[in-house]
Amino acid sequence: MNTNSLRFPPSVLPPETENLRADVRSFLSDAATADAWKSNSDFGTGFSPEFSRKLAERGWIGMTWPRDYGGSERSNLERYVVTEELLAAGAPVFAHWIADRQSGPLLLRYGSEAQRREILPRITAGECFFSIGMSEPDSGSDLASVRTKAERVTAGWLLNGAKVWTSNAHVNHCMITLARTSEAGGDRHGGLSQFLIDLVHDDIEINPIVNMLGAHEFNEVVLDEVTIPADRLIGKEGEGWQQVTSELAYERSGPERFLSNFHVFRALIDAVGSEPNVQQEEALGRLAGRAWTLRCMSLSVAAMLEAGESPDIEAAIVKELGNRFEREIVETARQICPIEPVFEIGNNQADFAGLMGEAILRQPSFTLRGGTTEIMRSIISRGLGLR
Numbered sequence: 001m002n003t004n005s006l007r008f009p010p011s012v013l014p015p016e017t018e019n020l021r022a023d024v025r026s027f028l029s030d031a032a033t034a035d036a037w038k039s040n041s042d043f044g045t046g047f048s049p050e051f052s053r054k055l056a057e058r059g060w061i062g063m064t065w066p067r068d069y070g071g072s073e074r075s076n077l078e079r080y081v082v083t084e085e086l087l088a089a090g091a092p093v094f095a096h097w098i099a100d101r102q103s104g105p106l107l108l109r110y111g112s113e114a115q116r117r118e119i120l121p122r123i124t125a126g127e128c129f130f131s132i133g134m135s136e137p138d139s140g141s142d143l144a145s146v147r148t149k150a151e152r153v154t155a156g157w158l159l160n161g162a163k164v165w166t167s168n169a170h171v172n173h174c175m176i177t178l179a180r181t182s183e184a185g186g187d188r189h190g191g192l193s194q195f196l197i198d199l200v201h202d203d204i205e206i207n208p209i210v211n212m213l214g215a216h217e218f219n220e221v222v223l224d225e226v227t228i229p230a231d232r233l234i235g236k237e238g239e240g241w242q243q244v245t246s247e248l249a250y251e252r253s254g255p256e257r258f259l260s261n262f263h264v265f266r267a268l269i270d271a272v273g274s275e276p277n278v279q280q281e282e283a284l285g286r287l288a289g290r291a292w293t294l295r296c297m298s299l300s301v302a303a304m305l306e307a308g309e310s311p312d313i314e315a316a317i318v319k320e321l322g323n324r325f326e327r328e329i330v331e332t333a334r335q336i337c338p339i340e341p342v343f344e345i346g347n348n349q350a351d352f353a354g355l356m357g358e359a360i361l362r363q364p365s366f367t368l369r370g371g372t373t374e375i376m377r378s379i380i381s382r383g384l385g386l387r
């Protein structure tokens with residue numbers, strides 16, 4: 001086994017981030033009073049363009065990007081502090097989340113100057129939200145097998161195919177989609193390219209897919225003889241695989257991979273109360289220890305990214321362990337504080353039974369989105385030279 005390359009060097013946040021943390025907390029306390037959101041630490045729940053615009057006014061969207069494109073040129077560690085505070089407070093972050101986390105950075109790295117100038121300032125202003133157009137009916141884990149095709153035509157590109165599980169395509173402005181532009185040949189990762197789709201103006205069909213909670217968050221996006229201009233190709237034709245995998249690295253390394261049920265953990269502590277029995281004490285202590293360890297590991301990954309390294313295996317480990325921890329919170333709650341979970345579609349009750357009802361239905365998605373547990377384990381074992 002090759003464990004030499006596996007590292008989680010201890011990382012400490014620079015002292016100046018503490019002022020930023022205090023600013024974010026004060027902003028969140030005011031915003032929570034004004035907007036009265038239902039606190040949920042899962043980034044994929046609250047969609048509020050108004051909240052995203054308020055965050056943008058503070059310079060906290062695209063905060064690491066160059067000023068030329070509307071960014072604030074802050075560090076990845078400063079972004080980490082903002083991210084964990086937003087999640088811990090259960091703020092409604094989903095509207096800008098994908099654009100801030102991965103679509104913007106992808107455009108910054110591979111987009112044309114015209115694409116960067118047109119889109120990045122709209123993202124940092126909280127006015128342009130993105131979807132991810134990767135998965136297809138038979139291509140989820142095996143992303144290289146996508147069948148959506150893009151052909152060069154006189155007017156630009158002609159797209160045909162369908163994407164599924166496309167979060168928020170019905171309310172977002174743009175989608176970056178992966179399509180086949182030529183035969184794969186010997187390398188099954190070859191012949192793929194990425195395109196910018198205008199979800200509002202392009203001639204596409206967006207059909208709702210209702211999830212287990214009865215909510216419309218996913219969609220099917222049908223591209224049936226859709227023509228888009230030539231300048232919507234992102235990066236280089238045929239290099240979509242390299243581009244898309246770099247996008248996935250942004251997707252797997254953040255605190256959102258272990259904090260999705262943090263609000264349930266907090267509610268569990270309240271429900272147990274100030275006089276826990278021994279079993280409850282032990283169980284809560286174990287969860288707190290895991291949360292702290294995961295935070296140290298995730299912070300270590302953030303520091304390596306800040307130093308320009310590519311800690312892909314470490315990020316996959318954080319996601320795998322983090323998703324397991326998110327499930328463990330709910331399982332522990334069922335053991336040490338048994339109640340009858342309640343779930344009603346559209347019920348906004350934030351009591352413990354209501355939180356548990358929602359968490360039980362939502363948590364199967366945590367180990368699927370952003371790459372499944374089996375795929376994370378496969379990346380880790382390959383990275384360690386085990387297969």
Ligand SMILES: Cc1cc2nc3c(=O)[nH]c(=O)nc-3n(C[C@H](O)[C@H](O)[C@H](O)COP(=O)(O)OP(=O)(O)OC[C@H]3O[C@@H](n4cnc5c(N)ncnc54)[C@H](O)[C@@H]3O)c2cc1C
Pocket residue numbers: 044131132133134135136137138139140141142164165166167364365366368369370371372373374375378
């Ligand atoms: C909440 C949520 C939001 C999402 N949002 C988006 C989005 O916005 N855009 C988007 O493009 N996609 C999105 N997805 C889709 C997500 O990326 C896929 O569900 C995921 O990649 C798995 O693909 P699949 O569903 O096709 O399952 P499959 O790939 O069919 O996998 C089914 C099962 O087989 C296992 N498996 C598959 N291949 C292997 C293998 N080689 N070895 C071992 N086990 C394997 C998997 O681990 C899984 O358990 C979202 C999913 C969720 C749950």
